[in-house]
Amino acid sequence: MALIKSISGIRGTIGGVPGQNLTPQDIVECTAAFGTWLLQKGNAPKVVIGRDARISGQMVRDLVLSTLTALGIDVIDLGLSTTPTVEMAVGFEGAGAGIIITASHNPKEWNALKFLNEKGEFISAADGAAVLDLISNGGIHYQSVDALGKVVAGGDFLQKHIQAIIDLPEVEVDLVRARCFKVVLDPVNSSGAITVPDLLEYLGCEVIVINGETNGQFAHNPEPLPEHLRDLSAAILEHHADLGIAVDPDVDRLALVCENGKAFGEEYTLVAVADYMLQQRPGNTVSNLSSSRALRDVTLKHGGQYFAAAVGEVNVVEKMKAVNAVIGGEGNGGIIVPELHYGRDALVGIALFLSWLAKFGGTTSALRATYPNYQMVKDKISLPEGLDMEAILHQLEQKYQHEEHSTIDGLKIDFPQSWLHLRKSNTEPIIRIYAEAPSLAEAEALVGKIKVEVLELIA
Structure with missing residues (x-):
């Protein structure tokens, strides 16, 4: 159904065809690339792993654990845990990295590997790009039988x-x-x-x-x-x-x-x-x-x-x-x-x-009731194949240049009582549109207006 390799990790639906879904081959390939990157940095004496309770979690955990130990990396296995607990366990243990096996809020057919650095934080875009490069270009080297990594159970990290x-x-x-x-x-x-x-x-x-x-x-x-x-x-x-x-x-x-x-x-x-x-x-x-x-x-x-x-x-x-x-x-x-x-x-x-x-x-x-009661609307527009999204956003920026705005992620336009945010999806051929205003009608009107303007530019 789906496989997405990104700078933050890999996610997809379990089963299906390698390279198109999250299969054992894909899990091993991405884990091996991450482990190799850690070894190249001299930063992987041990890696903390943990998973949520989704059905495929144990299967994915077994593949991740075996791949890391085959690279000569020691593993601290938290078993069933939470994302923030795995993040904190990296720091508690002074580990070189962490891998969280979870697809977060996605439905049960999904799973994912999320990669953490030695601080227990998600790896940066540059680090993620380096891992993706290893996936594409190889360079993986597994260890001999005498140099395999060891596995230790995670202990009481939830309590900590x-x-x-x-x-x-x-x-x-x-x-x-x-x-x-x-x-x-x-x-x-x-x-x-x-x-x-x-x-x-x-x-x-x-x-x-x-x-x-x-x-x-x-x-x-x-x-x-x-x-x-x-x-x-x-x-x-x-x-x-x-x-x-x-x-x-x-x-x-x-x-x-x-x-x-x-x-x-x-x-x-x-x-x-x-x-x-x-x-x-x-x-x-x-x-x-x-x-x-x-x-x-x-x-x-x-x-x-x-x-x-x-x-x-x-x-x-x-x-x-x-x-x-x-x-x-x-x-x-x-x-x-x-x-x-x-x-x-x-x-x-x-x-x-x-x-x-x-x-x-x-x-x-x-x-x-003590907080402002803003109303938010979330919408999207499908994009034609090959559309230059950056050019569309630039034209809109010029149109709204006299309003407070930001271009650090798509285009965010701040009006006195409301705002609009347009950004290209990283996973689908769509423009995501968000608007917030004091009332639902005002937010919906903002979304409707910008959708007309975007469609006019696309036409």
Whole structure:
């Protein structure tokens, strides 16, 4: 069905034809290229690996583990784990790199390898290009029987991860425990089921888990969007819970649902947590260009500066480092707290949100009502074969040159009360169009207007 090799790793659908789908040959080829690149850098005494609970996870893990050890690389195998836990384990162990076996929010037929550097962060574009070059041009050399790598089980890294979160000064353990929150959790049959309850119970919450079997048979589309969380909303009302929590299969995205069963808003996870963090530690924030303006509003309220990065976690992290941001992330519910590690982490998001909710003293919906209620529309336009997308964006930039705009990732146009973002998809022949405005009608009108302008330029 699909195979995508990119600077951040490889992803695709399991089964099918090598080179067109994610098959054993493709998994071995890409793992071998990554391992060889690490050895060339002198940077791979050991590599940490971990996976989410999707059906193909064990099979992919076996191939990755065998390939690394065949290259003479030692492996620390975390088994069933989370993306942020693998990232932190690289640092805990002083490892040379990490590989996360997860297709994140993609459906169950997908899987992926995501590559981490020695800091436990996603590899840069330049490093990814070097790995792709090895895939294309070869140069792989496996070791003799006496030089094979060794495998060690991962130990208690999930507990270390949770403890590191609890130790953050902004996590108000006693305050949260005093509220005795009742929480419904939907970990969508994956790794969140073995991690999030431990954190919530430590914080004194009563936890009701739905879709808690770690079998990879996702009970619904695993992307934590409101339309996929109807069972969670119903369970919140049934149990008279204070809050609903949904995470994606690898636990780097966090979506919240209010006590009334209504979505807190995926874009507002980062907004609320940033609001809390900036009260404790004023400073700068970063999100990608397609994230809500509400983060900028909150940042300015606390006297900080807001900065936008190109779409993609590695780009957000680079910008956060450049501006010494206190917190950052993406509007998809991904929260990055540098004090913990430079990676999206739903677990730290949960602990900080509950700290804020406990301090706030009211309901989840009342907290949501304190933030601007922007409305976002996401759309796309199919592109004709061979179209010069850069030329189209340049013409639009000229048309809107008198508006505040950015070209670091497609074209982002900031109007006084709204914005538009157009960018070419990295995986499909389409232009992605995002708009945000104070009302849904205004956002839809912006998208409609720009679509007409783009189609006129294409014609």
